[in-house]
Amino acid sequence: MEMNxxxxxxxxxxxxxxxxxxxxxxxxxxxTVRAKNVFKDIGAGLKNVVGGELKAYTELLGESRDEAxxxxxxxxxxxxxxxxxxxxFATSAVTAGAAELFAYGTAVxxx
Amino acid sequence: MxxxxxxxxxxxxxxxxxxxxxxxxxLIGGKIMxxxxxKLTEREQEIIQKYGKDTLSNLSMTAKREVSETGIVMASxxxxxxxxxxxxSKIQSLFGGTLNYYDQVIALGRNEAMQRLRxxxxxxxxxxxVNVRLETSKLTPMVSNKESSKAMELFAYGTGIxxx
Numbered sequence: 308m309e310m311n312x313x314x315x316x317x318x319x320x321x322x323x324x325x326x327x328x329x330x331x332x333x334x335x336x337x338x339t340v341r342a343k344n345v346f347k348d349i350g351a352g353l354k355n356v357v358g359g360e361l362k363a364y365t366e367l368l369g370e371s372r373d374e375a376x377x378x379x380x381x382x383x384x385x386x387x388x389x390x391x392x393x394x395x396f397a398t399s400a401v402t403a404g405a406a407e408l409f410a411y412g413t414a415v416x417x418x
Numbered sequence: 419m420x421x422x423x424x425x426x427x428x429x430x431x432x433x434x435x436x437x438x439x440x441x442x443x444x445l446i447g448g449k450i451m452x453x454x455x456x457k458l459t460e461r462e463q464e465i466i467q468k469y470g471k472d473t474l475s476n477l478s479m480t481a482k483r484e485v486s487e488t489g490i491v492m493a494s495x496x497x498x499x500x501x502x503x504x505x506x507s508k509i510q511s512l513f514g515g516t517l518n519y520y521d522q523v524i525a526l527g528r529n530e531a532m533q534r535l536r537x538x539x540x541x542x543x544x545x546x547x548v549n550v551r552l553e554t555s556k557l558t559p560m561v562s563n564k565e566s567s568k569a570m571e572l573f574a575y576g577t578g579i580x581x582x
Contacts, residue, residue, distance in 0.1 A: 394575075
């Protein structure tokens with residue numbers, strides 16, 4: 308998955324290899340709370356009988372995480388940064404059937 | 419009389435159905451996991467043959483070579499133990515010790531997530547993935563007091579780098 312399309316470099320290392328950071332712009336965050344679709348939940352419940360991968364959930368969480376990352380990128384852009392370094396992800400179950408997907412990192416200006 | 423008979427049939431079904439599901443899960447579930455494992459090993463070999471080594475590393479930087487481009491790579495999947503595995507684990511957890519089935523399911527899921535990370539890096543054109551982090555999280559069931567789905571998400575992410 309390449310996220311460099313809008314010119315923002317996202318890495319989870321402390322520095323961007325081959326480039327120098329001239330200024331840090333603080334922590335930027337992006338989060339999304341998603342609930343599962345009841346119908347998908349039933350389907351996944353049935354799949355749970357025999358085990359293996361629950362594709363409906365994999366897709367749901369993947370989409371949500373992309374959205375969280377996009378929100379983080381938008382915040383970094385709003386601050387005038389052109390890269391986000393040291394990105395971390397967190398997942399927490401806020402309530403039954405819903406999950407929060409959270410991405411955070413440091414917005415920086417490169418070169 | 420007819421109503422009573424109907425109720426007793428329904429009650430019997432209520433007892434038999436879960437047992438039946440556990441038996442079905444025991445028969446099919448093992449095969450599903452085995453085929454997942456087999457496919458996974460094949461795909462791992464493919465990547466190793468293509469790059470000559472494992473492309474993942476959790477060091478912040480590996481080689482001292484010039485890097486031209488970087489970007490984030492993510493991969494995840496949700497897996498759950500089947501009814502048979504849940505049933506056995508529940509009995510095992512009474513006595514404590516290792517829950518073998520949970521071990522197996524999580525290990526398989528994590529290896530699969532890492533393999534997907536390798537493949538995602540491959541399709542994005544990265545030469546290597548550094549600073550790989552692995553995360554595990556539990557999904558809560560829709561109805562909180564009912565343990566409907568015991569699913570967990572295994573998530574892997576890292577920084578893809580391309581050498582110039």
